[in-house]
Every structure is written in structure tokens, then in C-alpha cells.
Amino acid sequence: MSKFDFPPSIRSRPIWSSLEARKGTAHLMIADAEGAEAILDIATPELMANSHIIHIPKGKSYSEHLSALNPAQLYEGPSYEAALPRIRRVLTDGHMGLQVYLAGTEGLMGQAMQEMMSAGIPHSAIQTEHHGSTARRMQCVHCKGITEDIETDPYQCSHCGLHLFVRDHYSRRLAAYQGVRVDAEDHGNIPEPKGIYE
Amino acid sequence: MSGAEKIQVKVTEVTPLNALVTRFRFEAVDGSLLPTFSGGAHTVVEMQDGGITRLNPYSLMSDPYDQSAYTISVRRDDAGRGGSLFMHNQVKTGDEMVISYPVNLFSLDLRARKHLFIAGGIGITPFLAQIHQLEHFNGHWELHYSCRSEALGSYADELSHSHPNKTHIYYDDQDQRIGLQHLLEGQPLGTHVYVCGPKGMIDWVKSTAEAESWPADNIHYEEFLAPQPGKPFQVKLAISNKTIEVGEHESLLEAMEREGVDAPYLCRGGACGQCETRVIDYQGNFIHRDHWLDDNEHASGEKIMPCVSRFEGKTLVLDH
Numbered sequence: 235m236s237k238f239d240f241p242p243s244i245r246s247r248p249i250w251s252s253l254e255a256r257k258g259t260a261h262l263m264i265a266d267a268e269g270a271e272a273i274l275d276i277a278t279p280e281l282m283a284n285s286h287i288i289h290i291p292k293g294k295s296y297s298e299h300l301s302a303l304n305p306a307q308l309y310e311g312p313s314y315e316a317a318l319p320r321i322r323r324v325l326t327d328g329h330m331g332l333q334v335y336l337a338g339t340e341g342l343m344g345q346a347m348q349e350m351m352s353a354g355i356p357h358s359a360i361q362t363e364h365h366g367s368t369a370r371r372m373q374c375v376h377c378k379g380i381t382e383d384i385e386t387d388p389y390q391c392s393h394c395g396l397h398l399f400v401r402d403h404y405s406r407r408l409a410a411y412q413g414v415r416v417d418a419e420d421h422g423n424i425p426e427p428k429g430i431y432e
Numbered sequence: 433m434s435g436a437e438k439i440q441v442k443v444t445e446v447t448p449l450n451a452l453v454t455r456f457r458f459e460a461v462d463g464s465l466l467p468t469f470s471g472g473a474h475t476v477v478e479m480q481d482g483g484i485t486r487l488n489p490y491s492l493m494s495d496p497y498d499q500s501a502y503t504i505s506v507r508r509d510d511a512g513r514g515g516s517l518f519m520h521n522q523v524k525t526g527d528e529m530v531i532s533y534p535v536n537l538f539s540l541d542l543r544a545r546k547h548l549f550i551a552g553g554i555g556i557t558p559f560l561a562q563i564h565q566l567e568h569f570n571g572h573w574e575l576h577y578s579c580r581s582e583a584l585g586s587y588a589d590e591l592s593h594s595h596p597n598k599t600h601i602y603y604d605d606q607d608q609r610i611g612l613q614h615l616l617e618g619q620p621l622g623t624h625v626y627v628c629g630p631k632g633m634i635d636w637v638k639s640t641a642e643a644e645s646w647p648a649d650n651i652h653y654e655e656f657l658a659p660q661p662g663k664p665f666q667v668k669l670a671i672s673n674k675t676i677e678v679g680e681h682e683s684l685l686e687a688m689e690r691e692g693v694d695a696p697y698l699c700r701g702g703a704c705g706q707c708e709t710r711v712i713d714y715q716g717n718f719i720h721r722d723h724w725l726d727d728n729e730h731a732s733g734e735k736i737m738p739c740v741s742r743f744e745g746k747t748l749v750l751d752h
Contacts, residue, residue, distance in 0.1 A: 292489060330616065330646055330650070331646065353545070354546075355622065358649050
């Protein structure tokens, strides 16, 4: 059970969709952890013949399943940062007609989308599908520090130490949700952290 | 007052380019600077032609940052409704005219890593302004320009001379054709394609780019429709409480304007959506010709674009 129904929210909150195989001259698929399932769902031999899969396992191994798809290229790496030089190389060498598929956590999809947009691909042309953890990549609006994999609200900023309220306000440019000081008006009055979707 | 704001201008140059195309230069009557614009913008030129006021949109082709003057190029259409013939035969240096502020329905997408321009005939004009704009910022562009012959290739020589490595000219009479599929296949990621020219060329570029799996947001086109003549019809305007006749050679929008109804408009060519009008009641058939409403809206009988669309039937009541 790696799918999650995100509750309806404000307009700024990204809405993740479902991947579908599209016609294209080349296919770039980037996924982390259970995001591999979205690729397995749409894989066909024709699609895989021109697909470059980049997977960050995060402890969930899909190696055998992904290798069995026989994609044109398959890369598994320890982190998104480790995969980034490869992603940039694919984008530099890429031509119009390349299709992009992102799957997995919000942090992975957001950061990869940011990279795609800076290569000139409109966000409207990028497919996404959420799988796995619902943890968020958060930016502290006070010190601007990014903290990854936040599961509770409020959380403590890993840079400045403030306790931050987890907002649904999302920045596509930063690939992060915004965290705002929870005790701004009444210093020290910090609610007990609970799960973001509890 | 409908439409964009107006500017009083004086015609300061009339330059015939070839057998079909003449260039006009406009400067403000009071000598003030004209507004800057963005490449791809057009102006609506008012022509007092006998008792008729003609309002035709023309792409601005001058440098968008040059505030001293605007220039347009007009292709003579002998079978058209008369606007281009008026410009060619009646307009002289020194004449005063009224033009609209620039309106842009064909702007550059500045997220693009590369701009690929495809022009057919007089469709070159918006690209001239866009090329000026991009040259100011060292933008990455490439032009593929198809024209009938060397004699009719407006600005082909100037472009080839100023930008020899970015300009590619194709002459129909020498059997030169744009190798479109090959061209689109080779484009680097982040390219946007822009097409301006005859309808067939626009459809060809749109469908080829779609077949090459280009995202819809990377495909841009500009197609102004001229209103087509049709059978006269009667229309009731509910708010102004008038019943008016739309003649064979005028559009519904023009008929409303003739009767003193201040109907909204911008492009007058079925593209911008400004003149969208609610239909209150009808008995008959719409002849929809715009690019603005979608197929469902066309079928619904609830909306009409009076700048290019017509009606045949018994009754038509509009919310004007």
C-alpha cells in the first residue's frame, strides 16, 4: 500500500497524478523507493526500449524488477544528489520529444521537476505519480534553510532551530513547502508535534 | 470606448517593398514617444474609407524598444474586404491616422532555451519585432522563412545579411521546402516553436510538432482571420433594445459598431476572446469561425464571437 489520498487543500498545493505511457522519442523516468511501482505499472517492451530509468532505492529494493523490464539504461544511486549529474547530462543531450516521468516522494518529484523546468520543459508537460512516504521537503521561511523528510507538524528547523508550522503553501521554484514559526506571537507555546495528516 | 487605448499618429514613410507589400511608418502626431511593446504585438489601424470605418490588425515589425516610431508591413489582398487596398491606394505620407496601443497575442515564451521561428509570406512581420527583442538580450533563435519567390520575399535579404547563420530562406518557385520533421526532431530540449503564416502552414507545423511529441505549451501560432462575407441577417440586441441588420460584407461586430453599440473587442480576428457575447435566444444556425470557443461551446448555442462569426436563421438575440 504505497498510495495515499492527499486531502483537498489550497491552490498552491501540488496535485500528483498517474503516469501513463506517452509517445516520445526518448523517455526519462526518475523515481525513489516505492515510486518504482509506477514505472512497473506502465512498462511495455516498446516503452522500455527508449527509456532511461533513474531509481533511488532508499532501502526499498526494486533492482530485480526494474532490471527485468530491460530498459535502455538503468541507474540506481544512493541519493538524488548523487543522481543529479547524470540527470543534467541527460537533459543537456536531450532533444524535443523527450518525455519525463517522475514518481515517488514529493521531495524527489519536486526537485526533479525543478531541474526539468530549468532545462526548459514546461511543468505542464511533466508527468508525476506519488508513491511511498508522505514526508515533506520543507523550507524555513525565516532562515531559508531546507529540511528534508518532515513527517510531523510542527517540526524544528534543522538550521536555525525554530519550531515551524507545516503549511500547504508550496514553492515550485524551491521544490519545498513553507514552514512558519509556530510560536511567533507567544514564544515558547509550542504544540505537541503530530503527523502532518493526523 | 472599446478596444485598446488609441494613439493619434502621422504617416511619416510609405515604402513599397515589392509588388504586394508596402511598409508604413507611424510617429505620434504630438511628437511624444510611443509605448514600448513586446515582439509579436499588433496594432489595430483605423481607416476612414468613405462612410466606412475599417479596423484592421497588423503586426508591429519595428524594434519593440524603439519609441520614436512603429512600422507595419501590409500585403495587398485584391480579393479581400478592402482594408489592405485602402492602405495601399489611399494612405500617403503626412496623413494622420488613429492606431491602437499594442496588444500582444503572440508573445515570446521567455522560459524557452531556444526560439524556433517558422514564417510563411507576410507572416514574417511579428518575427521581425521578436528578433529585435531577442537580439537585445543575445537570445537564442533560428528562423525558417518560406516565401513565393525572391521578388516577393519581404525582408529576406535584410535578414540573411544581418543574421546569416540564423536565417534560412526557402523559395517556392525554386522548389525549396522547409524539412519540418527533420528540423523539429533535431531541436534541443527547451525549444519553443512559433509559426505565423497561411492557415495550411500553421496546421502543418502544429500537427507535425504534436506528432513529434512536442508539449502543447511549446507550440505557438498566430492566425488572424478576416471576417468572411455571408448572407445578411438580423439580430436583436437585448440591452440596447435595438434590432440591427448585418450586411453581406460586414461582420456582426462592425454592424453593432455602425449602430453606435460600444461592443468590446481587441484582435477582431477570432483569437483573443475579448468580444465573446452571450446568446439569449436563437432560432437557426451559427456559423462559428473563431479559434477562441471550444467545440462544446460552439455546439451549445450559448456564445458567439461577433468579430468573425455569423448566423443564418430566424431569430438571434444577444446580450448587448
